[in-house]
Amino acid sequence: MTDLPVLDIDEVRGVMEDYFERGWTDGLPVMPVTETSLDEFLATTPRAPDEVVLAMPHLNRECTVRTAAINAAMAGCRPEYFPVVLAAWAAFAAEGYVPRAIWQSTTGTAPMLLVNGPIRSGIGLNSKGNVFGSGFRANATIGRAIRLTAINAFGLRPHELDQATQGNPAKYTACIAENEEESPWPPFHVEHGFDRETSTVTAMTMRSVVHIEARHTTVPEQLALDLTDTIRRTGALIHETISACIALGPEHAQLFAASGWTKDELRRFVYEHAFNRREALAAVGKDAVSGKTRWRLSSQHPDSVPDSTGGAEEVRVLGSEQAVQIVVVGAQNAGVSAVIETFGPRGGAPSIVPVESPRSA
Amino acid sequence: MLERAGVPAVSICTDAFLVPARAMADVYGVPDFQFVVIPHPIASLSPTQIEANVSPVIADVVRILTGT
Numbered sequence: 390m391t392d393l394p395v396l397d398i399d400e401v402r403g404v405m406e407d408y409f410e411r412g413w414t415d416g417l418p419v420m421p422v423t424e425t426s427l428d429e430f431l432a433t434t435p436r437a438p439d440e441v442v443l444a445m446p447h448l449n450r451e452c453t454v455r456t457a458a459i460n461a462a463m464a465g466c467r468p469e470y471f472p473v474v475l476a477a478w479a480a481f482a483a484e485g486y487v488p489r490a491i492w493q494s495t496t497g498t499a500p501m502l503l504v505n506g507p508i509r510s511g512i513g514l515n516s517k518g519n520v521f522g523s524g525f526r527a528n529a530t531i532g533r534a535i536r537l538t539a540i541n542a543f544g545l546r547p548h549e550l551d552q553a554t555q556g557n558p559a560k561y562t563a564c565i566a567e568n569e570e571e572s573p574w575p576p577f578h579v580e581h582g583f584d585r586e587t588s589t590v591t592a593m594t595m596r597s598v599v600h601i602e603a604r605h606t607t608v609p610e611q612l613a614l615d616l617t618d619t620i621r622r623t624g625a626l627i628h629e630t631i632s633a634c635i636a637l638g639p640e641h642a643q644l645f646a647a648s649g650w651t652k653d654e655l656r657r658f659v660y661e662h663a664f665n666r667r668e669a670l671a672a673v674g675k676d677a678v679s680g681k682t683r684w685r686l687s688s689q690h691p692d693s694v695p696d697s698t699g700g701a702e703e704v705r706v707l708g709s710e711q712a713v714q715i716v717v718v719g720a721q722n723a724g725v726s727a728v729i730e731t732f733g734p735r736g737g738a739p740s741i742v743p744v745e746s747p748r749s750a
Numbered sequence: 751m752l753e754r755a756g757v758p759a760v761s762i763c764t765d766a767f768l769v770p771a772r773a774m775a776d777v778y779g780v781p782d783f784q785f786v787v788i789p790h791p792i793a794s795l796s797p798t799q800i801e802a803n804v805s806p807v808i809a810d811v812v813r814i815l816t817g818t
Contacts, residue, residue, distance in 0.1 A: 448777050493770075549773045691797065 408463075413541050415533065415561060419463040429468040430458035433747045434475055442478035445488055445543055448550070452478065452542040457534070460541055464533040465526065470512055473527075473590055474534045476744045477502050477564075480592030481535075484740035486733035491594055492545050496627070497553030498732045500535045501595040502564040503634075503716060505578035506588030508744055509566040516566035518720035521598055521636075521727070532562030557597055565718050571639035572717035573646030580652065581741055588744040593634060594733045596625075603641065604724035609648040612641060612724075613658045619728045620713070621663040621706045623673045626685050629696055630708040632736070634729040635659070638719040641726045652715050660710040664703040709736040760814040762807070764790035786810045 404421045408414055431438055431454070438455035445451070454475065461474045481487040481500065491498055504514055515525035523529060545551040553560075569576040578589040603615045620633045635655075637645075645655055670676040675685040677693035686693055698704050707713055719725065752759035763771045765787050775783035788803045795803070812818075 450777075544773075544777075548769055550770055550777075552767065552770050 412546065413463065413537075415536055415540060417561070419537070420465045422459055422462040426462055427455070427458055430462055430466075430471045431455065433468050433471045434745065435747070436475065436745075442475060443482045443488060445490065447490055448543060450543050452538055456542045457538055460538040461530075461534040463541075464537050465530040466534055467512070467526070467530075470527055470531050470534075472744050472747065473504060473508060473512070473531050473588075476588075476590035476742045477531070477535055477592055478538075480590050480740045480742040483742065484592050484594070484733060486594050487592075491733065492539055492543075493550050493552055495552050495554045496596060496732060497556040497560075498594045498596055499557055499559035499563055500532070500539070501559060501593040501729060501731070502532060502535070503577065503591040503593065504531075504564065504566040504588070505569065505576050505583075505591070506744070507586060508588035509569075511588075514564070514566040516568040516718055517571075518722070520565050520568070520718045520720075521563075528564045528566070529562050532559075532564035536560055536562060557595075559595060559598065563595065565636070565716075568639055568717050568719060571643075571721050573643050574652050574715075574717070577714075577716050578741055581738065583741065583743065589741045590744060591739050591741045593729065593731045593739070595634075596730045596732050598636070599728045599730060601726040601728065602724070603726070606724075607644060609645050609650055610658070612644060613655060614662060616726065616728065617659050617662045620659065621665055623665060623670065623675055625730055626665075626670075626675055626706065628684060629678055630712065631706050632712040632731045632733070633707075634714040634716060634731055636716055636718050636727040636729055638723065638725045639717055639721040640724050642717045644724075653710075655715060656710045656713055659713050660705075660707050663707050663713075664705045667700075667702055667704055670704060707736075711738070712736040714739055758815050760811050761785040762788060762811070764788055764792060766790035784814050786814065 405418050408419050413419060434454065436454045438453060440454045441451045442454055442457050443452050457474060457478055458471060461471050466474065509516055512527045513525065514527045539545045547553065567577050576585060577591065578587065579585050583589055599619050601616055601619055603612050606612055616635055625631050667676055671688070674687035677686060677688040677690070678684060678696045679686050679692045680694040681692060696704065763785060768787055771785060775781055786807045788807055792800065
């Protein structure tokens, strides 16, 4: 017993309850912050505390380095995680959909972060078993720092400015790291032009993580079609096209690589096969688009116009090969993968930002 | 935005968005902003159903537009 820290529980609970009463929470207890603990976070970045990391002009609100640090501390981050949090904000600013209110939308998207490079092991980010799940402080608190900031700095509280119809569980926290060590391909950030020794954060806006169970096959085409079937599902189609990030388990990635498939070949296969037959779209009332919004609706609807395919029988859901990204995460223990259904840019390069070292100061 | 540009305008939202609409009015510093509320939903309704929901609020739209 003598090794245990001594504290006044009434004082601790009083502070916790005060944070709850002020609404500074995602529903879970938050870590109290003092000027002294805040300084430890600010010391990890060369940036000035007043520098704006992300602005939402339509709300006339912005988040500074200092506000981001307060919320990272409240989320339970260690100070050395803060450069990753700042890179995440830069990536969201560059991605473009967050400053334009996507987190307020009824769709109910969540911030999703992907971390690459040496900082993964440096701060203990999990890239292996249970990568989308709980149990790792760096993953849990870095993802939570983003969401707490959305609530506290931008006021995106549910039932108020956050209009999500249902939201999704990732709105508590969503930060994964790539399992570069067990991937047969170059890491995600290297594929996009960064040095292997650089650490990066990729920001995504995601609707859901859909599980793919495929322990039955060693045929790459079969596995690729199983993945593709999930990507093209009609329920995902509000617009004509969608975007996705395939989160391959190492076993599946190695199956493709052993058959000689590169990431680009997998991407091309998925692009070419991710289509719905017009009859299947008609069956769910999504075989045309609105002339006003371009959202999918029935060809029987008075506002409907034909979609962009020119009446093709096979209707692709991906606008380009670049609308599907591929990353390797999880344990090397079963044929399990996932499709991260992303929302926002449907094609083009992902939003990747290098993690700034404190030594750049 | 239109009104700031000198064009009379009225916002119409469904009752499902009443709370966020008031929150946005607060953000813009006009907590007593007047707008018209109709029943939710819109997107899945027929033209006849839309008309039935809109007809009762036409007078409110005119009242806000003309400031009477």
